Amino acid sequence: MLTPLACCIVPPYVLARIAEHPDAPEQARISARSTLGLANTLASVRAAIVPYEGRWGGRRLDRMIYDCKNTRIVDMEHARFENELAVDDASVNRCYDFFEAIFSFFHVVFGRNSIDDRGMSMLGSVHYGENFSNAMWDGTQVVFGDGDGVYWNNFSSLDVVAHEIMHGITQHSVHLKHQGESGALDESMADVFASMFKQYELNQTAADADWLIGTEIFTSRVRGDALRSLKAPGSAFDDEILGKDIQVASYDKVLTKSCTDDFGSAHIHFGVPNHAFYLFAIALGGHSWERAGTIWYAALTDKDLKSDAGFIDFATLTIKHAQGYGDSVAAAVIEAWKGVGINLD
Numbered sequence: 001m002l003t004p005l006a007c008c009i010v011p012p013y014v015l016a017r018i019a020e021h022p023d024a025p026e027q028a029r030i031s032a033r034s035t036l037g038l039a040n041t042l043a044s045v046r047a048a049i050v051p052y053e054g055r056w057g058g059r060r061l062d063r064m065i066y067d068c069k070n071t072r073i074v075d076m077e078h079a080r081f082e083n084e085l086a087v088d089d090a091s092v093n094r095c096y097d098f099f100e101a102i103f104s105f106f107h108v109v110f111g112r113n114s115i116d117d118r119g120m121s122m123l124g125s126v127h128y129g130e131n132f133s134n135a136m137w138d139g140t141q142v143v144f145g146d147g148d149g150v151y152w153n154n155f156s157s158l159d160v161v162a163h164e165i166m167h168g169i170t171q172h173s174v175h176l177k178h179q180g181e182s183g184a185l186d187e188s189m190a191d192v193f194a195s196m197f198k199q200y201e202l203n204q205t206a207a208d209a210d211w212l213i214g215t216e217i218f219t220s221r222v223r224g225d226a227l228r229s230l231k232a233p234g235s236a237f238d239d240e241i242l243g244k245d246i247q248v249a250s251y252d253k254v255l256t257k258s259c260t261d262d263f264g265s266a267h268i269h270f271g272v273p274n275h276a277f278y279l280f281a282i283a284l285g286g287h288s289w290e291r292a293g294t295i296w297y298a299a300l301t302d303k304d305l306k307s308d309a310g311f312i313d314f315a316t317l318t319i320k321h322a323q324g325y326g327d328s329v330a331a332a333v334i335e336a337w338k339g340v341g342i343n344l345d
């Protein structure tokens with residue numbers, strides 16, 4: 001049985017800074033405080049709910065988008081279901097369109113049939129809460145807030161939607177524990193495949209891509225390009241109010257850093273596997289999803305990947321699957337992991 005998880009795109013330490021910063025506008029501080037509280041509430045509420053038993057689309061895409069009407073109730077009002085016409089709500093339509101693109105990407109590139117590989121319907125709820133400054137996978141569906149309008153825009157942007165859907169795919173593949181290195185791996189899978197998906201949509205090579213996640217969620221008030229960078233973890237933002245991106249890209253820093261209020265630092269440490277994927281994709285050249293992505297997907301769906309897997313367990317599986325592509329590809333993945341301080345020679 002699956003235990004639903006609440007996997008938010010914005011790490012708690014960023015919201016905590018806004019909540020406590022004396023120079024942040026009152027509206028933003030209230031939003032940050034309530035977002036932190038609501039995310040915890042939603043996580044515990046959903047943890048009590050049985051796994052998904054709703055509609056299945058078979059081998060066809062089946063989308064169900066709901067409008068929370070700024071309440072804390074997901075699935076509140078039917079907004080747009082499969083084959084229905086566009087509605088007068090950009091968040092609903094964006095979510096509906098991105099779901100199709102994500103479904104198609106995983107189907108065409110990896111042969112996957114929706115989130116659970118059994119044709120599960122794709123559910124999303126937009127306009128969650130009042131000024132909710134986050135997006136999350138709640139164990140069954142993707143939930144989006146509208147942002148506080150001060151530092152955060154609406155969260156239904158392409159890479160954020162893909163990041164959250166990927167939490168569902170990971171949950172149905174291995175159900176990584178959301179703590180320590182396994183929690184960091186869960187977050188990394190979400191970023192790696194979201195970045196890959198964005199590159200696929202833009203038809204970019206690994207060398208051309210920006211490797212950023214969350215490029216549209218900051219308002220112009222924030223000093224930063226995005227929420228995270230796979231190319232240069234720790235460099236995505238540096239803002240007086242939000243603070244600095246503190247992701248690490250080297251395994252020795254994982255072993256020395258700790259932050260107990262962030263699911264065992266999952267949001268900080270996953271810069272390590274993120275950057276390993278970046279190094280690997282760049283070394284191979286071409287499109288990231290073609291070889292590097294296929295190897296990462298094979299490792300994620302390998303039955304030997306356990307729910308408490310650490311970085312070394314995952315890295316070992318990527319080497320195993322890279323060997324199917326020849327010695328030079330296997331050597332490249334070993335080098336990529338070495339580049340983040342994980343030596344598996």
Ligand SMILES: [Zn+2]
Pocket residue numbers: 007008009163167187190
């Ligand atoms: Zn996440």
